Amino acid sequence: MGTFFDSFPSPDPLPPPRPLLPWQGPAELTFGGFVPLRAVLVDTESVLVVVDRLLAHPTGLEFTVLVARRHASDDLADPLDWGQHRGNGGLDPPAEVLRLGIAYVDGRKASSLARPPHWEEENPKDPVLVMRSGHGSRGRWEKQYWLWPLPPEGPTGFVVHWPAEGVDEWRVDVDGAAIHAAADQALALGDG
Amino acid sequence: MGFFDAPAPSPPPLPPLPPPWLFPPDNVLGAFVPLRTVLIRSSSLLVVAERFVAYPTGFEFTVRVQAREAMITEPMAADAPPPTTGEPDGGAFRVGVVLPDGSRASSQSRPALEDEPNAPVVSAYRGGGDGNERHQRCWVWPLPSDGPVRLVVEWPAARVKETWGELDGAAIHTAAERSELLWER
Amino acid sequence: MAFDRFIAFPEGFEFTLLVWSPNEPGRTLPPFPHWYWDRSSPEIPPDVIRLGVTYPDGRRATNLNWLADVQGLNREGPVLYPLDEAGWQPHWEQEYWVGPSPPPGPVSLVVEWPAHHIAETSVELDGAAIHVAAAEADVVWS
Numbered sequence: 001m002g003t004f005f006d007s008f009p010s011p012d013p014l015p016p017p018r019p020l021l022p023w024q025g026p027a028e029l030t031f032g033g034f035v036p037l038r039a040v041l042v043d044t045e046s047v048l049v050v051v052d053r054l055l056a057h058p059t060g061l062e063f064t065v066l067v068a069r070r071h072a073s074d075d076l077a078d079p080l081d082w083g084q085h086r087g088n089g090g091l092d093p094p095a096e097v098l099r100l101g102i103a104y105v106d107g108r109k110a111s112s113l114a115r116p117p118h119w120e121e122e123n124p125k126d127p128v129l130v131m132r133s134g135h136g137s138r139g140r141w142e143k144q145y146w147l148w149p150l151p152p153e154g155p156t157g158f159v160v161h162w163p164a165e166g167v168d169e170w171r172v173d174v175d176g177a178a179i180h181a182a183a184d185q186a187l188a189l190g191d192g
Numbered sequence: 193m194g195f196f197d198a199p200a201p202s203p204p205p206l207p208p209l210p211p212p213w214l215f216p217p218d219n220v221l222g223a224f225v226p227l228r229t230v231l232i233r234s235s236s237l238l239v240v241a242e243r244f245v246a247y248p249t250g251f252e253f254t255v256r257v258q259a260r261e262a263m264i265t266e267p268m269a270a271d272a273p274p275p276t277t278g279e280p281d282g283g284a285f286r287v288g289v290v291l292p293d294g295s296r297a298s299s300q301s302r303p304a305l306e307d308e309p310n311a312p313v314v315s316a317y318r319g320g321g322d323g324n325e326r327h328q329r330c331w332v333w334p335l336p337s338d339g340p341v342r343l344v345v346e347w348p349a350a351r352v353k354e355t356w357g358e359l360d361g362a363a364i365h366t367a368a369e370r371s372e373l374l375w376e377r
Numbered sequence: 378m379a380f381d382r383f384i385a386f387p388e389g390f391e392f393t394l395l396v397w398s399p400n401e402p403g404r405t406l407p408p409f410p411h412w413y414w415d416r417s418s419p420e421i422p423p424d425v426i427r428l429g430v431t432y433p434d435g436r437r438a439t440n441l442n443w444l445a446d447v448q449g450l451n452r453e454g455p456v457l458y459p460l461d462e463a464g465w466q467p468h469w470e471q472e473y474w475v476g477p478s479p480p481p482g483p484v485s486l487v488v489e490w491p492a493h494h495i496a497e498t499s500v501e502l503d504g505a506a507i508h509v510a511a512a513e514a515d516v517v518w519s
Contacts, residue, residue, distance in 0.1 A: 002344070002346065002353065002354025003354075004288050004296075004298070004344045004346075004354055004356075005286050005288060005298055005300060005344075005346055005354065008298045008300055008301055009301075010300075011300070011301055011302040014302075099196045101195050101196060103195065109195065111195070111196060113196055159195045159196075161194070161195070161196055169194050169195055169196070171195070206399060206402045206466055206467055207465070207466060218397075218464075218465070218467060218468035219397075219467075219468075221379065221381075221395070224381055224382045233517065235518075238517050243382065243384070245382070258517070260518050318461075318463055320461050327461075329461075329463070374397055375399070
């Protein structure tokens with residue numbers, strides 16, 4: 001081996017990654033309390049949209065959205081990912097995008113169409129709904145969302161609107177008290 | 193008014209211009225420089241530096257590694273060492289330059305994000321390839337003065353030993369004058 | 378938009394399409410059709426760049442047919458095959474492979490970008506220059 005590269009000092013290690021802000025996801029090593037609820041948002045001849053696997057944390061709510069076409073499909077475009085339909089993230093979402101929203105009992109709302117806050121914003125003004133992970137193709141998708149903050153007690157609305165599927169705006173209320181009861185069962189193993 | 197009928201959000205602002213020592217400027221039409229430097233040419237391996245593009249703030253080029261038969265299984269690793277340890281990855285691809293004024297840079301150094309470095313920077317910032325071919329796009333900052341630029345590469349994982357070549361720095365320097373500022377940012 | 382960085386081979390040539398688009402800061406995907414997988418919609422979004430090449434003998438290729446080109450279904454050619462891409466707002470670069478080598482004569486490159494009201498625009502390449510450059514290609518192994 002030569003000597004050129006060995007003559008440079010090793011750089012300092014990077015600082016550890018910063019923990020997530022509360023609106024970005026659950027705190028590390030915390031496990032949400034299970035909310036025994038399931039909300040069927042869309043159930044048509046062609047497609048099914050279900051909110052399931054709700055896990056409540058003191059700081060917010062995790063849930064999974066399942067989208068399934070009832071018939072064989074070669075549709076590869078994720079209906080929950082605006083960017084896959086139109087690259088310019090334009091101001092008008094196309095009809096193929098499934099709009100998902102949460103209506104808090106106090107009138108506040110969170111929407112999948114809203115632009116997320118700046119990454120370093122510590123206290124966003126409005127509730128935030130972020131997609132954290134997920135997978136799928138060919139007519140079946142599973143997406144995990146994080147909703148911040150935890151909705152207050154009272155009916156909490158899951159709202160859907162999917163123009164391309166002929167689904168007009170539709171709201172299904174779930175029991176906020178059940179969400180709060182589950183949040184009390186959340187388990188924190190981390191420092192915080 | 194429907195739930196989703198909120199006023200349309202204003203478009204996000206353009207991201208700031210990246211630090212000039214990390215990437216080519218995104219508001220300049222760089223000048224393609226038809227240079228090619230063969231670093232290794234054997235019966236089984238070809239390593240070349242090519243596709244040079246000159247900017248007022250530096251130049252970019254591609255290091256291409258082509259094996260005749262043996263599959264290269266290793267990815268042409270990232271420029272920076274693993275973030276957790278700070279120790280260089282022994283097998284990773286590295287590229288270095290010696291500018292005409294004698295100043296030197298290696299891709300294993302991690303340049304600062306916020307403060308302008310007081311030494312040149314070379315980064316292997318994007319790569320690709322499959323099968324018997326791998327390539328890395330590299331960026332050198334700043335634009336060297338008019339004179340020979342020495343180039344050095346090493347990729348232990350692909351059995352590429354430290355190998356030196358020379359670039360026509362004058363051609364790069366002259367070409368940069370042909371680059372065009374598209375708009376101020 | 379600019380065509381740049383032409384490199385000639387005996388079997389064809391490569392070039393890079395350079396795009397600067399500072400007026401769409403919300404763009405998240407490069408403006409090239411192979412980034413769009415929406416096969417459920419026959420309509421091609423207006424915000425992707427249509428690119429085409431015409432050979433002197435009239436044969437043509439378009440990047441809207443990229444899937445067939447990538448899958449090797451377009452045996453007649455020419456193909457317009459996307460290679461490396463790079464970029465982020467507001468600048469994008471996409472390398473293409475065009476092959477087989479064009480017959481002698483002028484080669485046209487054509488672009489259209491409806492979202493930005495860029496009507497079909499074509500530029501003519503010096504086909505002889507491509508052939509001269511290809512003759513200088515160096516076969517490393519055979």
